Amino acid sequence: MVIDLAFYQGGMEATRLGEEFHHNGLSLQCAQINRMPRALAQSWDQRRLAQETLALLGSDGPAIRQHMITHVIPFYEAPGFLRHLLQDRPEFCQIVLEHR
Structure with missing residues (x-):
């Protein structure tokens, strides 16, 4: 399963989610900015999404950091x-820009 909370202004043509769906049974869950998926709109709103996100980070934050975030980069080094990233194409799962 992939949970996607990102916004792709230029699209994601190189990401072959359709192929992964057919060959590997990938399940994709995503939400648009300021809008819940239509099937969930009656039971979810922005407040509930924010509350559940904070609860998930509170309970599983260390595991998320360990297994999903491969790079934490200070904002000034962005x-x-x-x-x-463009020149060397390193492997990564999730990159977080940290601002203190």
């Missing part, structure tokens, strides 16, 4: 790291 330009150099983005150049590294």
